[in-house]
Amino acid sequence: MIPDYFEFVSKVAVKSGHKVLEEIPEVLSSLKARKPLIITDSGVAGAGLLDLLLNALGRDYYSLPVQRETPPDSDLAAVSKNAEIYNREGCDSIIALGGGSVMDTAKGTNILVTEKAEDLRLFNGAGRLTKKLRPLIALPTTAGTGSEVTLVAVIADHRNKRKLLFTSPNLLPDAAILDSRMTLSLPPVLTASTGMDALTHAVEAYLCLGKNPLSDSLAFSAIKLISGNLLGVVKNPQDKAGRLAVAQAANLAGMAFSNSMVGMVHTLGHSVGGVCGVPHGTCMAILLPYGLEYNLHKIESPLADLLLPLAGEEEYLKTPRENRARKVITLIREMNERLFRETGGRHYRNLGEIKTREGGISIPREILPEIARTALGDGSVFYNPEELDFADALRVLEAAWEGKPLL
Amino acid sequence: MKREIIYSFCFSPKIICGLKALAGIPGELAGAGRKKPLIIYEDSPLGRENVRILSREIQDSESFRGLLLPLRQRTSGSREKLEEAEILHSKALESALSILKEEKADSLISLGSSALDFTKDCIRKGATPEEVPWVLVPDSPLRDDFSSCFLRGKGNLFPLVIVIDPLITKSIGKRELLISSLQNLTKGLFSLIFYRHLSPLLESHAWGTVKTALEILERYLSAPQVSDTRKKDKTTAVYLSVLGDLLEANSPPLTSFLEESMPSLSLSFTPLAFHLLPPLLSSGEVPEAEILLPLSILLGRDAWDIKRDGTGLSEFCGKAFNLFLEDLVQQYPEYTPDYTQLYTAGENLINYAESSGLTALEEALELLFQTPGGGRKI
Numbered sequence: 001m002i003p004d005y006f007e008f009v010s011k012v013a014v015k016s017g018h019k020v021l022e023e024i025p026e027v028l029s030s031l032k033a034r035k036p037l038i039i040t041d042s043g044v045a046g047a048g049l050l051d052l053l054l055n056a057l058g059r060d061y062y063s064l065p066v067q068r069e070t071p072p073d074s075d076l077a078a079v080s081k082n083a084e085i086y087n088r089e090g091c092d093s094i095i096a097l098g099g100g101s102v103m104d105t106a107k108g109t110n111i112l113v114t115e116k117a118e119d120l121r122l123f124n125g126a127g128r129l130t131k132k133l134r135p136l137i138a139l140p141t142t143a144g145t146g147s148e149v150t151l152v153a154v155i156a157d158h159r160n161k162r163k164l165l166f167t168s169p170n171l172l173p174d175a176a177i178l179d180s181r182m183t184l185s186l187p188p189v190l191t192a193s194t195g196m197d198a199l200t201h202a203v204e205a206y207l208c209l210g211k212n213p214l215s216d217s218l219a220f221s222a223i224k225l226i227s228g229n230l231l232g233v234v235k236n237p238q239d240k241a242g243r244l245a246v247a248q249a250a251n252l253a254g255m256a257f258s259n260s261m262v263g264m265v266h267t268l269g270h271s272v273g274g275v276c277g278v279p280h281g282t283c284m285a286i287l288l289p290y291g292l293e294y295n296l297h298k299i300e301s302p303l304a305d306l307l308l309p310l311a312g313e314e315e316y317l318k319t320p321r322e323n324r325a326r327k328v329i330t331l332i333r334e335m336n337e338r339l340f341r342e343t344g345g346r347h348y349r350n351l352g353e354i355k356t357r358e359g360g361i362s363i364p365r366e367i368l369p370e371i372a373r374t375a376l377g378d379g380s381v382f383y384n385p386e387e388l389d390f391a392d393a394l395r396v397l398e399a400a401w402e403g404k405p406l407l
Numbered sequence: 408m409k410r411e412i413i414y415s416f417c418f419s420p421k422i423i424c425g426l427k428a429l430a431g432i433p434g435e436l437a438g439a440g441r442k443k444p445l446i447i448y449e450d451s452p453l454g455r456e457n458v459r460i461l462s463r464e465i466q467d468s469e470s471f472r473g474l475l476l477p478l479r480q481r482t483s484g485s486r487e488k489l490e491e492a493e494i495l496h497s498k499a500l501e502s503a504l505s506i507l508k509e510e511k512a513d514s515l516i517s518l519g520s521s522a523l524d525f526t527k528d529c530i531r532k533g534a535t536p537e538e539v540p541w542v543l544v545p546d547s548p549l550r551d552d553f554s555s556c557f558l559r560g561k562g563n564l565f566p567l568v569i570v571i572d573p574l575i576t577k578s579i580g581k582r583e584l585l586i587s588s589l590q591n592l593t594k595g596l597f598s599l600i601f602y603r604h605l606s607p608l609l610e611s612h613a614w615g616t617v618k619t620a621l622e623i624l625e626r627y628l629s630a631p632q633v634s635d636t637r638k639k640d641k642t643t644a645v646y647l648s649v650l651g652d653l654l655e656a657n658s659p660p661l662t663s664f665l666e667e668s669m670p671s672l673s674l675s676f677t678p679l680a681f682h683l684l685p686p687l688l689s690s691g692e693v694p695e696a697e698i699l700l701p702l703s704i705l706l707g708r709d710a711w712d713i714k715r716d717g718t719g720l721s722e723f724c725g726k727a728f729n730l731f732l733e734d735l736v737q738q739y740p741e742y743t744p745d746y747t748q749l750y751t752a753g754e755n756l757i758n759y760a761e762s763s764g765l766t767a768l769e770e771a772l773e774l775l776f777q778t779p780g781g782g783r784k785i
Contacts, residue, residue, distance in 0.1 A: 001622055002643050005425030013419075014608065130440050169421065169438065213646075214422070217615030221607045248607050308704070313696045 006212035008259045009169050012138075012149045016178040016248055018240055021056040024095070024137065027175050028061070031135035033093030036061070037086045039106045040097040041070040044141050047185045053097055053139065065089040074101040075156040076164075079108035079120055086113045093135035096148075096173070100280075103138055103147035107171045108155045110136050120155060121164060129168040138173040141182045143247040144194025144281055146201060146254015148176035163274075178251055180244040188234045189346040191246070192339040193281030195230040198222065198250035199332075200265050200284035203292070205256035206306060207299045208263040208383040215260035218252045224309035225249035231335070234342045263384040265291035268397060271375035272351065276363045282348055285339070289332045290396050291384075293406040298385040300325045307331075326407075333405075350403030368397045419565045420543070424646050428572040429461055432542055433468035435568045436514055439540050443472045445503060445512035447529070449521040450477035453578055457519050457546060460574050474512050476503055478525055503529050507539060515541035517566070519575075520549060527564055540567035546575045548587035548648035571645045579641040582739065585627055587644055589735070591651035592620035593681045599698055600687065602658045609657050614701070616650045619643060621705050628734035683756075685732065689725025699724050 015023055028036060040050055045068045057064065067082050086094070086109060094113075096106030111123050114133045123129060138148035153166045186194070202222035205215045226249045233242040268291070269283035292303060304324035308316045310331055319327050339347040348354045354362040363371075372393035375381070381388055399406050423431050436444060446461070448454040458475065465471055478499050506512050507529070517526035526541055543566040595616030603610040623640055693699055699720040706727045736743050760769035 001639065002424065002619065002646060004639070005427065007421065007423045007431075009421035011419040011421075016606070127434075127438065130438055132439070213615055213619060214612075217611040217618075218608075220614065221611035225607060252607055252611060308701060313700045316700075 002213050003211070006210075006214075006259075008212060008214045009151070009172070010149060010255045010259065011169065011172050011174075012255075013175045014149070014178065014251060015175065016244065016251070018180045018244065020177055021052060021139070021179040021181065024053070024056050024177065025058060025060055027137055027177070028093065028135075031093060031137075031174055033135045035089070035091050036064060036093040036095045036135075036137070037082065037089065037091040037109075038064055038066045038095045038097060039070060039082055039102055039109065040066065040068055041072075041099075041102055042068050044098045044102070047141075049097060049141055049182060049185070052181060053095070065091065070098060070102045070105045072101055073156050074105040074108065074154070075158055076108075076120055077158075078105050079112060079155060080118070082106075082109040083112035083118075093137070095137045095139065097139045097141065099140065099142040100145035100147045103140070103145070103173075104153040104155060106136060106138070107153035107166070107173075110134055110171075111153075111166065120166075121157065123166060124164045126167040128166075129170040131170065133170050136173040138176045139182060140176070140178065140247065140250070142186060142190065142194045143183050143243070143250040144197035146198065146250050146257070148173055148178075149251055149254040150258040152258070176251065178244065178247045180240040180247065183243045183247055184238060184240065186237070188237060189343045190281075191237065192230070192234050192343055192347040193279060193285055194250070195226055195234075195246055195281075196285035196288070196336070196339070197281035198246070198253045199226045199230070199335075200269075200288045201253035201257040201262065202226070202249070203288065203306065203332075204262040204265055205253065205260040207292075207295065207302055207385060208261055208380075209385060210259075210261035210383045212260060215256040218256035219260075220306075220309050222249040222252035222256060223306060225252070227310045227312075227335075231338055231342065234339060261383040262380045263291060264294065264381060264386075264388050264393075264396075267375050267378045267381040267384065267388065268371070268393060268400075270378050270380070271371045272363065272397075275367060275371050275374055278351075278354055278362055282354065285336055286348060286351055286354075287396075287400055289329050289336075290400045290406055292329045292332070294388075294392070294396055295385045296325060296329075296407065303328050329405075329407075351397070351401040352403065363401065365398075365401055368401060369394060372397055421568045422571070422646070422649060423568060424571040424642060426573055427464070428570045429464035429544070429574065430467075432461075432516065432544075432568070432570060433465050433471040435542065435570075436540070437470070439514070439567060441514040441540060442470050443474065443510075443512050444514040444516045444542070445474045445476055445506050445510075446516040446518055447476045447478060447503065447522040447526050448518040450479050451521075453546070454478075454519050454521070457544075457575055461516075461518060461544070464572075464574070473516070474506055474510055476506065478522060499525065500528055500532065504532065512539075514539055514567075516544060517541060518544045519546040523549070530564060542567060543569045544575055545569070545571065545645050545648075547579050547583060548591075548644050549652055569649055571642055571649070573638040573642045576641040576645050577638060579644060581627060584623065584641060584644045585735070585739075587648055588620045588623040588627075589681050591616055591647045592624065593684060594651045594654050595620060596684060596688075596702075598654045598658055600693055603697070605658065609654065612650060612653055612657075616647065616654060617702070618705050619647050619650065623647070624731060625707065628731055628738070681735075682732065685725045685728040688728055689721045691721055693721065693724075695720050703727075 015027070038050070038053065044050060050066065065085055067085055069078070071078055082105065094106050094110055096103050108120055110133045111129060112118070112120055114131055115123065140148045149172070151167060151169050151171045153171055155164045155166065157164050202219040205211065206219040225245045229242040229245040229249070233239050233246055236242070265284060265287045268287050269280060272278050272283045273280050296303070304321065306328050307319060307324040310328055316324070336347065336349050340349050351363050352361070352365065356362050372390050375393050376388070376390060396406065421435070436442060446458070448458055454477065476499070515526055515529060517523050523543065523545070530539065530541060595613045598609060598613040599617065603613060623643060626640065687693065688699070702724050703720055706724065757769060
């Protein structure tokens with residue numbers, strides 16, 4: 001049955017297809033937007049995706065201002081600089097072309113230009129935005145974060161060494177354009193980790209305490225699409241249909257978790273990322289099976305449901321009911337193992353094997369207690385089905401570091 | 408250049424569902440920079456009770472300043488009465504538009520499902536939802552047999568928020584709950600069978616609709632002794648009708664066609680379309696893995712057991728829906744299928760499928776209504 005109380009919002013109009021980018025002039029026109037500021041980063045521009053967008057915009061949107069210098073970790077300085085360009089150029093809307101950082105930077109910029117403010121920190125927190133923001137169109141170039149349909153933005157405040165969270169339905173973009181060409185150039189290792197990020201969003205959305213019937217439906221569909229397509233696009237990055245399916249999955253998972261919250265996989269993953277600088281998708285891929293094992297006694301029934309979208313009807317039918325939940329965990333580990341092989345060992349399976357660019361260990365074992373302590377301050381821990389204290393968090397992290405299952 | 412869109416999907420209202428949902432209205436309006444709504448409700452005992460409940464629930468909100476517009480109860484029956492209702496409607500509309508302008512009401516609250524059409528007219532004639540955002544507070548499932556489906560027509564009529572609170576939905580009766588659930592179950596299954604390939608969003612919401620509808624129906628059809636409905640089920644039925652509208656708004660007009668073609672028949676859409684489901688599910692034309700297997704799980708039978716029993720999934724699902732029908736007819740004999748009408752509906756559908764190029768639908772329906780010897784069967 002439906003929960004006693006829930007809220008759901010997803011105001012983003014989603015357009016998805018192999019050549020849907022060409023719809024952008026129509027979308028801008030429907031939003032009465034004449035001069036958008038394009039926010040992207042050098043990697044996306046270098047991959048030729050900006051040119052694709054500019055071509056799609058055509059003559060009616062000739063000579064638009066473009067900001068290519070979004071940092072990998074979106075920050076206050078980038079947002080302020082964008083706002084300055086927006087105002088100087090007389091823009092009336094924003095197109096965000098990129099991954100999570102670009103999306104967050106665009107959302108932050110939108111706050112400043114709408115509120116005619118200079119200090120983004122004034123709007124930090126939940127529900128501080130009461131005005132409808134300027135039109136924002138999101139064009140994701142990765143398939144994982146789901147930022148194009150989430151109502152949050154995370155912006156780094158480097159001076160004070162913290163990350164600022166902004167939450168409001170007003171942060172939702174007006175439209176999200178999922179075009180298969182946008183993710184074709186994503187390298188296999190990034191495809192794998194961002195795809196596992198999307199899978200984690202969907203699985204945790206389905207199992208966490210904030211779940212609701214709408215997020216359940218979206219999560220179920222997202223898992224089915226990821227399971228059916230992720231490995232295929234890692235093997236064959238030019239598989240357009242597979243690319244679009246994974247992008248749609250990330251989009252569905254984004255809508256799901258944006259309305260349900262997530263659980264301890266994110267709790268621990270945020271902390272590993274924050275303390276050691278490990279990419280978010282990598283943390284999610286490694287920690288997901290451990291989080292499920294830790295919660296298993298509380299989530300056995302809903303977890304068993306997920307065998308159907310994850311493995312398909314044959315596997316579901318031949319697995320006795322009492323084994324289905326554990327089978328889900330096994331399959332997720334197998335998926336990581338296969339992604340490890342397909343990426344030549346660059347998709348990591350445990351925390352201990354993650355390497356720095358120089359080849360050193362990214363997460364020294366002795367730093368795990370600090371990660372566990374930091375994790376407990378993360379808001380997502382409240383939505384985890386089982387309580388999590390320092391000793392529990394450390395136990396899970398140690399198991400994930402060694403690559404030894406908890407059960 | 409030929410445009411190629413795989414799918415486009417939109418559902419902009421926020422949904423707040425559950426106890427104390429009403430208390431969230433001032434906050435939602437404040438989030439849109441509004442604090443002076445015009446509250447439209449039916450001037451009936453139920454409508455006035457709804458106003459009392461709303462007042463109580465939002466009393467702690469200090470900045471909230473609502474204005475009330477009671478609508479005289481709309482009458483139906485004789486032609487004279489209908490004309491009278493029209494006059495009342497247009498006078499009330501003038502009042503509403505005047506209040507919006509002169510009293511500077513900045514938003515609308517449609518309190519109770521009977522105020523919905525009027526609110527939509529206000530928005531059509533007065534201002535766009537962007538200028539005057541509106542909140543929908545349904546007290547019964549959104550109905551399709553007249554124009555209260557809030558999404559029908561233009562997407563620009565989307566409310567800002569849909570608030571479903573058990574305090575407001577408590578007057579729903581068992582019959583209304585059952586029929587609206589059947590209707591939305593049918594919408595969900597038709598969307599799945601014919602349109603699931605259009606978008607994963609449509610498919611996921613269609614499954615959500617079917618799952619929720621089955622939960623309600625299984626309780627109330629298989630247990631006639633349940634004489635009264637639980638508060639939560641009433642809220643769920645209203646939520647379900649919102650899901651049904653969501654499907655309507657994002658799919659081609661198959662279900663709309665069904666409804667539009669039904670006025671020529673004496674039986675309304677719901678039972679008619681629902682009666683088409685058992686033969687459709689057992690026809691062998693509905694994909695087993697994508698629809699019948701998950702459906703059998705939702706029907707409470709483990710597909711593993713069904714396979715072990717040697718029963719086909721299509722046979723199982725067809726039988727399960729037949730049982731639903733038997734239960735329905737037993738409790739509400741007026742829903743006994745009229746086979747002549749079913750046949751007519753089937754023929755209408757075949758013609759529609761043919762003219763729309765829906766070959767799979769056409770083939771499935773031909774199979775349903777045609778015996779190998781060329782004769783028709785129901």
